[in-house]
Amino acid sequence: MKAIRIAEHGGPETMALADVETPQPGAHEIRVRHHAIGVNFIDTYHRSGLYKISMPSGLGVEAAGVVEAVGEGVTRFKPGDRAAYCTAPLGAYSEAHVLPETRAVQLPAAITFDVAAAVLLKGATARYLLRKTFRVEPGHWLLIHAAAGGVGQVLVQWAKHLGAHVIATVGSAAKADIARALGADHVFILDGSDFAPHVRAIVSGGVHVVYDGTGKDTWEGSLDSLRPLGMMVSFGNASGPPPDINPLLLSQKGSLFLTRPTLFHYTAATEQLDETAADLFDVLARGAVRGAPPTRYTLADAAQAHRDLEARKTTGSLVLVP
Numbered sequence: 001m002k003a004i005r006i007a008e009h010g011g012p013e014t015m016a017l018a019d020v021e022t023p024q025p026g027a028h029e030i031r032v033r034h035h036a037i038g039v040n041f042i043d044t045y046h047r048s049g050l051y052k053i054s055m056p057s058g059l060g061v062e063a064a065g066v067v068e069a070v071g072e073g074v075t076r077f078k079p080g081d082r083a084a085y086c087t088a089p090l091g092a093y094s095e096a097h098v099l100p101e102t103r104a105v106q107l108p109a110a111i112t113f114d115v116a117a118a119v120l121l122k123g124a125t126a127r128y129l130l131r132k133t134f135r136v137e138p139g140h141w142l143l144i145h146a147a148a149g150g151v152g153q154v155l156v157q158w159a160k161h162l163g164a165h166v167i168a169t170v171g172s173a174a175k176a177d178i179a180r181a182l183g184a185d186h187v188f189i190l191d192g193s194d195f196a197p198h199v200r201a202i203v204s205g206g207v208h209v210v211y212d213g214t215g216k217d218t219w220e221g222s223l224d225s226l227r228p229l230g231m232m233v234s235f236g237n238a239s240g241p242p243p244d245i246n247p248l249l250l251s252q253k254g255s256l257f258l259t260r261p262t263l264f265h266y267t268a269a270t271e272q273l274d275e276t277a278a279d280l281f282d283v284l285a286r287g288a289v290r291g292a293p294p295t296r297y298t299l300a301d302a303a304q305a306h307r308d309l310e311a312r313k314t315t316g317s318l319v320l321v322p
Contacts, residue, residue: 002322003094004302007056009049012303012310015059023098025071030104032083033096036117038062039297039305039318040150041213041238046090047306050237053090059302060092060320061085064107064116074101082107086121087264087273093302095322102270105277110285118294118317119154121263123280125235126154128266130162131279133259134209134231138163141207143199143225145214146238147184148175150317154289155211156182161288167199167207169218171312178315190217196224206230206254216240228254235261238312294319 005018025031043059045051064084067077077083084107085092088099107116130136142159146152147168159166160183168184170176176187186202188195195218200206206227212218213236223232234242250256267273283289294317297305301320308314 001095002299003091004059004299005056006047006059009047009052009055011048012306014047015303015306017300017302020094022096025069025074025098027072028074028101029071029098030067030074030077030083030101031069031096031098032063032065032085032104033068034063034065034092034094034322035113036064036294037092037094037299037320037322038086038117038121039302039309039320040121041236041309042121043093044306044310045237050241058091058093060094061088061090062117062121063088063092063097064113064120065096068096070101076101077104077106082109082113084111084113084116084120084277086124087267093299093320095299103273105274108281108285111281114294114296114319115284115291117319118150119284119289119291120277120280122150122317123154123284123289123291124267124276125151125263126158127276127279128261128263129155129211129233129235130158132266133233133261136162136164136209140164140209141167141203143167143169143207143210143212143222144184145169145210145212145218145222146171147179147182147187148315149213149238151213151236153178153182153292153316156184157289158283160184161283165203167202169195175315194221194224196221199225203227209233211235214238215242219243223249223253223256226254226256229256230254231257231259233259233261292316296321 215237217239
């Protein structure tokens with residue numbers, strides 16, 4: 001079968017399409033034949049070495065397809081079932097992948113493979129951010145960065161569904177139009193200037209929570225946009241890792257809370273993964289969150305997908321098609 005492999009950390013040029021042996025599932029494992037594969041910023045972190053992985057390696061943690069083989073003792077799936085996953089071992093950039101049955105979820109017939117691969121990881125991320133890390137309630141004020149990106153689009157829609165007020169930041173006028181169409185109450189185009197005064201002009205005292213997947217470029221302004229006892233949720237590094245922080249700074253800025261969560265810790269148990277997926281599929285089915293058609297690349301063009309993602313040339317989600 002065909003799969004993307006890397007032999008060393010580096011840029012997109014390190015990615016190569018290779019012929020590899022089709023893996024066989026072991027006990028309590030399934031093999032999923034992919035129809036669509038999700039492309040996410042975490043994949044670029046694994047490739048670049050920001051998140052260290054053993055070499056040589058595959059890439060990708062998210063895909064959707066059909067179960068074509070099961071190992072001994074599997075009870076959650078049978079051959080022919082539609083399945084999706086977003087917290088599997090690395091290797092989703094391939095025509096098929098083997099993973100533990102406990103890391104995949106049943107894919108409802110109403111959810112297409114493209115939408116599942118485009119939204120499962122991003123939607124699961126939005127779900128834990130909004131319902132677990134900081135439980136958003138009606139009337140809360142939120143600052144969401146990169147609101148026209150994959151996670152950002154889900155966050156804006158789901159937050160509005162929950163009754164929150166959303167201040168969004170984006171990188172261009174076209175992306176601002178997207179954020180407004182999704183329901184953001186206020187939208188700012190980041191141009192390198194300080195956005196915190198604009199946030200505080202809208203909501204006296206600052207917002208309740210900042211969802212920051214951007215990292216370095218928005219770090220200081222995010223902290224300055226919070227009200228006393230507000231929460232800074234740093235969940236990504238799209239512009240580079242945020243700087244080190246002296247805990248005393250959190251006290252000086254209003255006894256702020258700071259967390260750096262990851263999806264895996266919120267879905268470590270199979271029951272947590274199933275609950276997360278069920279909530280996501282529910283808001284999708286009800287239309288509270290709309291998954292825009294993703295931008296499609298062939299598996300062979302995975303390196304170009306990374307280039308476009310890192311250059312912020314894209315909006316919404318990207319998928320690879322085997």
